[in-house]
Amino acid sequence: MQHKQISQNLNVVSLISVGKHPQSGRERRAEQDGRAVELGMNLASDNLTVLHAGDPQQQALRSYAGMGLKSIRVLQLDSAADAVAPLGNYLQQHGPDIVLTGIRAESGESSGMVPYQLAEQLGWPLVPRIADIVDVKDGVAEVLQALPRGQRRALKVRLPFVASVDNAAQEARQSAYGPASRALMDLQAVESATDDVRAAWEEAPARKRPKRLKVVKAKTAAERFKAATAKSQGDGGKVMKNEPAAEQAQAIFDLLIEEGVLR
Amino acid sequence: MIFEWLHPLLIAAALALAVIGAVRRISLWRAGQPAEQSISLIAGLLTIPKRYFHDLHDIVERDKYMAKTHVAAGGGFVLSAVLIIVVHLFGIESKILAWGLLAALALMFVGGLMVAKRRQNPPSRISKGPWMRLPKSLLSFAGAFFVLTLPAAGVLPEGTGGWILTIVLTALIIWGMGEMFFGMTWGGPMKHAFAGALHLAFHRRQERFGGGRSTGLKPVDLGQDILGVSKPTDFKWNQLLGFDACVQCGRCEAMCPAFAAGQPLNPKKLIQDMVVGLAGGTDANYAGSPYPGKDVGSAKGGPTQIITEGLVDPETLWSCTTCRACVEECPMMIEHVDAIVDMRRFLTMEKGNTPNKGAEVLDNIIATDNPNGYAPASRTNWAADQNLAVMKDVKEADVLFWVSDGAFDMRSQRILRSFVKLLKAANVDFAVLGDEELDSGDVARRLGDDAAFQSLAKRNIEIMSQYKFKRIVTTDPHAYHCLRNEYADFGGDLFKNVEVLHHTTFLNELVQQGKLKLDTFSGGTVTYHDPCYLGRYNGEYEAPRELLRSLGIEVAEMERSGFRSRCCGGGGGAPITDIPGERRIADMRMEDVNTTGAELVAVGCQQCTAMLEGVVEPRPEVKDIAEILADQLIEEVH
Structure with a gap:
């Protein structure tokens, strides 16, 4: 993907976690986090901080380093500790422009809720499932959000913000053994609290859920093609573009009450 | 003959220049890394004759005409060179030596004629350019020294000939020695004799001689600062020596499946590019077949320049199937596959740049111990x-x-x-x-x-x-x-x-x-x-x-x-x-x-x-x- 030369000195932080290979269960570079690093490297090669909270000895971190990173900053945490607070404090202190994460965890709690909780703690906007950051100008980023079936939504987001990176983003570059083994693990001791909630959880491999039987309604090839490619039309909802802001806000408010989000 | 003092002086000068060239060439090789297996100088040099007559000649023999040609031209030249030093440089007067020299020169002359015949309609695999003048150089060397030796053998009286003969002979001798002595160490076609002989002695795979086989790749020391070969000086010194031994006969090219398939690889050109790299310069003087689909003349390199940035396109390295047909066919026993894999190691382990499905396959191998990620x-x-x-x-x-x-x-x-x-x-x-x-x-x-x-x-x-x-x-x-x-x-x-x-x-x-x-x-x-x-x-x-x-x-x-x-x-x-x-x-x-x-x-x-x-x-x-x-x-x- 060709990026415009982004003139500003952007400060980008890519959060990385320990992935897990679906077939072997072996620790590895997580797919989406790898993409977050790739995007970070393309946006701000020199001003990219790759950040991990956890065990600095973890070998999977080396496979991120193999993408050509000189160092990885590691907030040293106990395996039972909650990573969100130390990460939030770190980001608060360093004040980056963009924080990139994956969408879904491959092991433990790594991604999943982290971007949401960080955004909440920092009070920054969160952009979920981005495919690319096209440009950053005057403190506003042009972001492409990935939608189902290859569709993209162009958004303008004011810096700073947190974004989770979708599988539609550019694939992580190859990890090379030499740089991987030479990269510096830049340790930082942090205070952390034990994650009591997680201690009570039980972890089990995900099971495939039974699939609903597919009833083919399409009669012709054209219909099947349409079914496979057309944008899924959600029922209900409406697009409000030209109405006054108060009316738009009221509609959102009504919906939240209707859905039981606000009581 | 007039100017009796001139020819010994010319011979001495050519030999001195050859020695200077040799020292310079050796220092180019020694810029490489130390070899895994150290071979003492004397023991190494002593193995050359046997390895030439057995291992090397066995491969040359696959082309009967060329084998005979090489025995005549090469054998004749080596004998002549020794006797020229004895007879003309040291001036030892002995009819037997002089006749011996005449015989050796005659043999070399015949060899030269055979080379000339081969080069009349050369197959596409052999390099042209400077190689086309080699038969003429052989003939002038042998011919001129033949005439020069006739008085010593007593066939002609001392002092025969006039100005014109002397000038013609001197010119031919300068040309002949320029090719055969000076060119041997300064980079002419005859370089193959100098580097080739030493390559036999200090070959990286000593096990190959005497009918042995050595095909396993050498392991990388994973603690090194740079993994694999990034620049020519990262090769072992005896690999660099091996590249210089190439005679550009193109037997490798004729056997290479990637070359035949039109992929951008020609083992001969690759070795010549390595020579460009170790000596510095461009491939503009290369006169053989190019990498299919790539022009000759724009490749540039030097001993400490990254090879894959300007000298060799990574695609060339990735075209190789490591089938070893080139190595099997090479009369100079050059190890093409070792060199290719050495450079691939740099691309993969340092650059993270394995093309196409390479990265995915390697990831799978690391994560699941099988290439397809099952x-x-x-x-x-x-x-x-x-x-x-x-x-x-x-x-x-x-x-x-x-x-x-x-x-x-x-x-x-x-x-x-x-x-x-x-x-x-x-x-x-x-x-x-x-x-x-x-x-x-x-x-x-x-x-x-x-x-x-x-x-x-x-x-x-x-x-x-x-x-x-x-x-x-x-x-x-x-x-x-x-x-x-x-x-x-x-x-x-x-x-x-x-x-x-x-x-x-x-x-x-x-x-x-x-x-x-x-x-x-x-x-x-x-x-x-x-x-x-x-x-x-x-x-x-x-x-x-x-x-x-x-x-x-x-x-x-x-x-x-x-x-x-x-x-x-x-x-x-x-x-x-x-x-x-x-x-x-x-x-x-x-x-x-x-x-x-x-x-x-x-x-x-x-x-x-x-x-x-x-x-x-x-x-x-x-x-x-x-x-x-x-x-x-x-x-x-x-």
């Missing part, structure tokens, strides 16, 4: 109905059957099943490692990821060390090569008492011992395709043919068979890096098959089977020898 726990699924003994349970067996990654591939599984059927019929006590077996690391290593290879090798060795067995037998020549020739660097003890065999060798033994009863084959004409990793890498040409003969098959040999077998295109990770060319190597091999009129190609490798079966029909059937045997097996009914 669940490691499904490795033995193919044998669900085979009731195989697993080492974990039995701990001990006569034979360890190394299944290889063919376990995951449905076509290869047919070969595995056939082999198991034969083993059972012969009542062999064998077991498999089951899910404990890992990929042999062949692909990872050829793709330049020696770290992944070493990790696999060490873990495989650790697993095998837990069990007792006398032999390892495998149907995959690539795994066979790794186990037999490359694993010993990582766990010597295991392989001291264990023999590694290819299944054709092992089956042949069973048939010779009468343990397998086989019916005669009656399916038409059969040809046999020698897999590179079985033949050239391990020297096994006979067992597969003997097996076929035992079925009553008379193999209809292809023109390129045995040590000259053409690659199927499947080695060295080439199907993974998939560099585009004009043709597919497998298609060309199938054309070779078609010229024999065979209806069946017998193969001894699952990779070759896959490649040859990938050729569009109609084409002859492709079967592994194990499959052919299993079909002819007479099973006893109890």
Whole structure:
């Protein structure tokens, strides 16, 4: 993907976690986090901080380093500790422009809720499932959000913000053994609290859920093609573009009450 | 003759310049890394004559005309050079020496004529340019010194000739010595004699001389600052010496499957580019065939410049199938494949730049111990109905059957099943490692990821060390090569008492011992395709043919068979890096098959089977020898 030369000195932080290979269960570079690093490297090669909270000895971190990173900053945490607070404090202190994460965890709690909780703690906007950051100008980023079936939504987001990176983003570059083994693990001791909630959880491999039987309604090839490619039309909802802001806000408010989000 | 003092002075000057050139050239080589195996200077130099007459000449001999030419020109020159120094430089007056010199020069002159004849209509594989003037240089050297020696031999009275003869002779001598003495160390065509002789002495694979074989890649020290070869000085010094030995005969080019397929690789050009790199400069003076599809003249390099940035396109390196046809054919015993893999190591382990599916395959190998990312726990699924003994349970067996990654591939599984059927019929006590077996690391290593290879090798060795067995037998020549020739660097003890065999060798033994009863084959004409990793890498040409003969098959040999077998295109990770060319190597091999009129190609490798079966029909059937045997097996009914 060709990026415009982004003139500003952007400060980008890519959060990385320990992935897990679906077939072997072996620790590895997580797919989406790898993409977050790739995007970070393309946006701000020199001003990219790759950040991990956890065990600095973890070998999977080396496979991120193999993408050509000189160092990885590691907030040293106990395996039972909650990573969100130390990460939030770190980001608060360093004040980056963009924080990139994956969408879904491959092991433990790594991604999943982290971007949401960080955004909440920092009070920054969160952009979920981005495919690319096209440009950053005057403190506003042009972001492409990935939608189902290859569709993209162009958004303008004011810096700073947190974004989770979708599988539609550019694939992580190859990890090379030499740089991987030479990269510096830049340790930082942090205070952390034990994650009591997680201690009570039980972890089990995900099971495939039974699939609903597919009833083919399409009669012709054209219909099947349409079914496979057309944008899924959600029922209900409406697009409000030209109405006054108060009316738009009221509609959102009504919906939240209707859905039981606000009581 | 007038100016009696002039010619000794010229000879002395040429020799002095040659010595200066030699020192300079040697310092270029010595800029490389120290060799793994150190060879003392004297002992090395003493090996040269024997190695020239046996090892080198045996290869030159494949081209009878050129062998005779070289003996006449080269032998004549060496003798002449020694006697010229004695007779003309030191001025020792002896009729016998003078006559000896005349004879040597005459021999060299004949050699020169033969070179001239070869160069009248030169085949495309040989380089032109400066090489085209070589016959003239040989003739002027031999001719001029012949006339100059006539007075010393008493044929002509001293002082014969006038001004004109002296000037003509002097000019020819300067030309001749310029080529033969000065050019030898300053980079003319005769450089091959100087570097070639030393290359014989200090070759990186000493085991190759005296009929030996050394084909395993050398391990990388993973603690180094730079892994693999990034610039010419990262090569071992004797590799650089080897590059300089090239005579540009182009036998490698004629054999290279990638070159024939129009992929951007020409082994001869690659070696010449390495010479450009070690000496610094451009390839503008190169006068041979280019890399297909690439122009000559724009490549630039220097001893400390990154090779893949301006000198050699990475695509060139990734086109190689590591079939070793070039190495087998090279009269100067240059190791092209070592150099290519060394540079690939840099691209993969430092740059993270393995093309196409390379990165994915390497990731899979690291994460799942097989190149396609299948669940490691499904490795033995193919044998669900085979009731195989697993080492974990039995701990001990006569034979360890190394299944290889063919376990995951449905076509290869047919070969595995056939082999198991034969083993059972012969009542062999064998077991498999089951899910404990890992990929042999062949692909990872050829793709330049020696770290992944070493990790696999060490873990495989650790697993095998837990069990007792006398032999390892495998149907995959690539795994066979790794186990037999490359694993010993990582766990010597295991392989001291264990023999590694290819299944054709092992089956042949069973048939010779009468343990397998086989019916005669009656399916038409059969040809046999020698897999590179079985033949050239391990020297096994006979067992597969003997097996076929035992079925009553008379193999209809292809023109390129045995040590000259053409690659199927499947080695060295080439199907993974998939560099585009004009043709597919497998298609060309199938054309070779078609010229024999065979209806069946017998193969001894699952990779070759896959490649040859990938050729569009109609084409002859492709079967592994194990499959052919299993079909002819007479099973006893109890």
